[in-house]
Amino acid sequence: DAGVIQSPRHEVTEMGQEVTLRCKPISGHDYLFWYRQTMMRGLELLIYFNNNVPIDDSGMPEDRFSAKMPNASFSTLKIQPSEPRDSAVYFCASSFDRIGADEQYFGPGTRLTVT
């Protein structure tokens, strides 16, 4: 398996523009997670899905952020409109459905810069 795939790897956009980040989890994994990494807050969970259903989106910073998982092999994280404070590295991770002990496999991340 190629592992978790994320695209694009780098994104530079202007404030106010819509940004869409994409993730393909490892085949057969039941859980998909979106994380954001910043210097100030470290690695924080934004939202996660189980069997394509959003379970907990309490980490999503505000209404400008939305995430979808239309099928088991694809998820998107959208920011509209983007702001400079959204600049960060966004990671997608996936895991098997084992009770609480399953390790997560991270994608390479998308480095977002909003100017």
Add this chain to the structure above:
Amino acid sequence: ILNVEQSPQSLHVQEGDSTNFTCSFPSSNFYALHWYRWETAKSPEALFVMTLNGDEKKKGRISATLNTKEGYSYLYIKGSQPEDSATYLCALSGSARQLTFGSGTQLTVLP
């Protein structure tokens, strides 16, 4: 809410030295404790997952222990090598599947 503290924040050691760092947590109300290794410009990579008090895991020169009664986990690296340089993250998984990460220990191994 799971609280995860890691120390030290950063660490420099000489090649060949053995080292260890700590993950502490005030509550034993979690399913598993995870250790991840995060190299610069790469993504976090799972090292160990531990669930039971007294668990010990080993992978090559790296090992980890878990003490849920006193609320800590240690990660040990024996005979550090420059390629061990990375940030080591500790995380707890609670009743849901999400991980709560500590801020990490940044290890630099000097040749």
